[in-house]
Amino acid sequence: MIPDSTAPVGLTVDVVLLTIRSERLSVLMVERGIEPFAGSWALPGGFVLPDEDLDDAARRELEEETSIADALTHLEQLATYATPDRDPRMRVVSVAHLAFVPDLPSPVAGSDAAGARWWAADELLYGSEGVRLAFDHRRILLDGVERARSKIEYTTLAAEFVTEPFTLADLRQVYESVWGVDLDPANFRRKVLSTPGFVTDTGESQSVGRGRPAVLYRRGPATDLHPAMLRPDS
Amino acid sequence: MIPDSTAPVGLTVDVVLLTIRSERLSVLMVERGIEPFAGSWALPGGFVLPDEDLDDAARRELEEETSIADALTHLEQLATYATPDRDPRMRVVSVAHLAFVPDLPSPVAGSDAAGARWWAADELLYGSEGVRLAFDHRRILLDGVERARSKIEYTTLAAEFVTEPFTLADLRQVYESVWGVDLDPANFRRKVLSTPGFVTDTGESQSVGRGRPAVLYRRGPATDLHPAMLRPDS
DNA sequence: TAAATAGTGTCTCTGAGACATTATATT
DNA sequence: AATATAATGTCTCAGAGACACTATTTA
The missing domain is CATH 3.90.79.10 (Nucleoside Triphosphate Pyrophosphohydrolase)
Structure with missing residues (x-):
């Protein structure tokens, strides 16, 4: 009724x-x-x-x-x-x-x-x-x-913020902007690359002004992060 | 309009x-x-x-x-x-x-x-x-x-399922029922007790048929779990 | 060459899983 | 005593943080 x-x-x-x-x-x-x-x-x-x-x-x-x-x-x-x-x-x-x-x-x-x-x-x-x-x-x-x-802690949705192809620094910048923190580039790299399917290597690299050129990646098929990307402090 | x-x-x-x-x-x-x-x-x-x-x-x-x-x-x-x-x-x-x-x-x-x-x-x-x-x-x-x-992974909401006072076995049973898994009692205890404010000790204990009586607890003030309670397998 | 960024290696510490051991109750 | 459950202790391993070090580019 x-x-x-x-x-x-x-x-x-x-x-x-x-x-x-x-x-x-x-x-x-x-x-x-x-x-x-x-x-x-x-x-x-x-x-x-x-x-x-x-x-x-x-x-x-x-x-x-x-x-x-x-x-x-x-x-x-x-x-x-x-x-x-x-x-x-x-x-x-x-x-x-x-x-x-x-x-x-x-x-x-x-x-x-x-x-x-x-x-x-x-x-x-x-x-x-x-x-x-x-x-x-x-x-x-x-x-x-x-x-x-x-959401970017336990999913790969951070990669939706970047244009393909992207560098790991680009992806790291997403986390740093959304969380408002600074992340250690070395540890971030290790975390992303150790998660199967987060990103896929294109083999190419890109020079962005000064510094060593960075390898370019595309989004991988993974959707979840196990274990999660940890947010500093909290 | x-x-x-x-x-x-x-x-x-x-x-x-x-x-x-x-x-x-x-x-x-x-x-x-x-x-x-x-x-x-x-x-x-x-x-x-x-x-x-x-x-x-x-x-x-x-x-x-x-x-x-x-x-x-x-x-x-x-x-x-x-x-x-x-x-x-x-x-x-x-x-x-x-x-x-x-x-x-x-x-x-x-x-x-x-x-x-x-x-x-x-x-x-x-x-x-x-x-x-x-x-x-x-x-x-x-x-x-x-x-x-x-939600029970990263919050203390599992404690909402039990009547106070409760034993750690009671609380463990909540996780086992909701997740449909078996948890190691020893490791579960260590995890819960190492999270400040998840539960508070009443000092009393309760005998439930056979076996050593279990200490009784109440819900603590904590609402979040850092780090999260991990779900087996996944 | 200096500076800057990319990428690798290593040490330590925390915490989770496995599981042995001890404690205390009932039957 | 046998059994059952509570509680503690220990070993190992994965992974995160800190940070030194190497690689490759531009100014």
């Missing part, structure tokens, strides 16, 4: 799309052109269509607002946010998603949103510039960043 | 309530008295009220259907299920939750549901008796069990 006291709700998806830009963990945000929260920055997202699955909706909204859905290999559900007054217009339930992409060479151009840009996550979350975030998107972003931090 | 093409959806919560009964990981299910899926077994849950938060709804439904919400210390969001045709009546989005309780001495009596009982998770998921599960609750249960299996 569907009780009368059950009010209809709006269903939306939001996407925490993370990448590494200039060695900083960054997130894609869109500037809202309309009320509520006009002028504030929001996670890309929108209403789910009838008969549309959640992940399809997330990909579609990302395509509409930022046209970068192609590169999306990994998209996972993050959590659902449904505090009654999170949207002043009506009750809206948002199923947040999390995705990782490499630093995109092509500029992110939105067709729908007023403007879309990458923000360094730290700047957005802890900056003193008074950047306003729409709805409860600060909380969603916090949860997404925390999920990313823990 | 809220598009016209956005159909209203029903919002429900479901709860995967796990416990250990007779050394088996078990889940609380209710028998449906009405269509759809009359006679099938379903996870406890129901529609979220207007202005009600998700976790409040989960606790309320659990109380209404099984009257055991009191003992619920841990209740976490599991995932959201929104496949368009998962409910034949209308589009219903279900936010599933996960909770752990000790084996309850008092019988679980439901005021609302036709009947409520504990099922061994294995029996329900892999049994050959043809137990029918309502909606996509088999998938939700699978996800809940898998979440539980991984």
Whole structure:
């Protein structure tokens, strides 16, 4: 029985799309052109269509607002946010998603949103510039960043942040940016190479300015890390 | 703007309530008295009220259907299920939750549901008796069990399954039941006692039939395990 | 040649697994 | 005494951290 006291709700998806830009963990945000929260920055997202699955909706909204859905290999559900007054217009339930992409060479151009840009996550979350975030998107972003931090511990998802082919220094930079720590290059190398299928050697190498050229790798077939990559301190 | 093409959806919560009964990981299910899926077994849950938060709804439904919400210390969001045709009546989005309780001495009596009982998770998921599960609750249960299996690796949540005071054998039995493995008692003891705040010694001991009496413990203040409790094989 | 980065080698320490041994209860 | 379970002790091995050292490039 569907009780009368059950009010209809709006269903939306939001996407925490993370990448590494200039060695900083960054997130894609869109500037809202309309009320509520006009002028504030929001996670890309929108209403789910009838008969549309959640992940399809997330990909579609990302395509509409930022046209970068192609590169999306990994998209996972993050959590659902449904505090009654999170949207002043009506009750809206948002199923947040999390995705990782490499630093995109092509500029992110939105067709729908007023403007879309990458923000360094730290700047957005802890900056003193008074950047306003729409709805409860600060909380969603916090949860997404925390999920990313823990996921790269026990999965190979860190490799989703780099463009192929990549060096071990590139991959190490991902961990250092997401975790905000420095890792020992030697120990990091040993850990990555001792995990079968994390990366595959291309045989080629690349010279990046000064220093010895680094061997180039591609993502391997492995998805999990046993044992996990350990985060310093904690 | 809220598009016209956005159909209203029903919002429900479901709860995967796990416990250990007779050394088996078990889940609380209710028998449906009405269509759809009359006679099938379903996870406890129901529609979220207007202005009600998700976790409040989960606790309320659990109380209404099984009257055991009191003992619920841990209740976490599991995932959201929104496949368009998962409910034949209308589009219903279900936010599933996960909770752990000790084996309850008092019988679980439901005021609302036709009947409520504990099922061994294995029996329900892999049994050959043809137990029918309502909606996509088999998938939700699978996800809940898998979440539980991984959560007790790196948190102290296994202790939520035992009644205080408990022996280390009791706590070990939780891991063995949830993981479906045998653990070395000596190594398990060393691991638990070397994690500060996992358990606290009561000083008392308890004789359980034959064998040397075991020291009794209570849950400690720790919530995380560093390093994690390792699952054999994998 | 100096500087910088890539890559290798080695030592130590922690912790997990295997399993022997001792302790304390019941029957 | 026999048996069962609790609790302790010991050995070994895998893996992480620290860091010295070698290799290969550019300025």
